[in-house]
Amino acid sequence: MSSMQDSREAAMIGRRTDGTTVRRPLSPHLQVYDMLQMSSFSSILNRITGVVWSFGILLVVYWLLALALGPETYATARAAFAHPIGQLVLVGMTVAAWYHTLAGLRHINWDIGRGFSIPAMYRSGWAVFIGTAVLSIITWLPAIPGAVEFITAQINANL
């Protein structure tokens, strides 16, 4: 047998009970799945938002570094974050952070052995999507001029 070029080749060779080797059959690849179904979509989105936050944490470190270097660099960083593009990036990072956080909770629930049924998987998946939207809006509410004052006035008026 020629030497293996790829370590994954090892997983392709199985043994029958009589000891003879057999090439394992390949399972269908991604094309057989509906990629917008809850199970695969919420899973890949968790990975994507995790990778996105690998860059998000660099923004947090940039902010810390600017603060540690002094008032001038801090002013530059604040201007960058206040720029419309900067704000858009921060909004995107907020959504990614909340999604990854809530999807992580969903995973921990699975890790302790709960919520594996298909209906439970759909319920938790929708809870993550809706929770992400709600928490992202709440996070950015103080940035909208007058939004917090409007809501507290509404609450006080209805009490």
Added chain:
Amino acid sequence: MAQQPTTTILRSPLGRVRGLGSARGGTHHWFMQRVTAMALLPLTIWFAISAVTVLAHASYEQAALWVGLPWNAVLLLALIFATFHHTAAGLQVVIEDYAKSETSKLVGILLVKAICWLVGLLATLCVLGLAID
């Protein structure tokens, strides 16, 4: 029909089973990813609330003072450590899943670990600098 693969084995059955089995370290990476995730849950929520309520409209002096307060500095250091541990663990799994060759897998993982260590240490230095002076 796919060609039937064959292997020629010159080793004894005892020689083949020795050294196989549990490496006794297989679950550590997976477990630490969950431990850091649970640590990051309160830490990230604390930082998000602080960012929105305090840091979003803090002047340079106020922000520097906030980071330097003992509790905030300690929580920030914990946040930095857990975040970079979790990031390195997560990116390692992504690389292991998609890297085509052993070389790119090894180089990718080492590069991710190196960057996480260096940027994490830089962030730690920033917090310590603001907390100590």
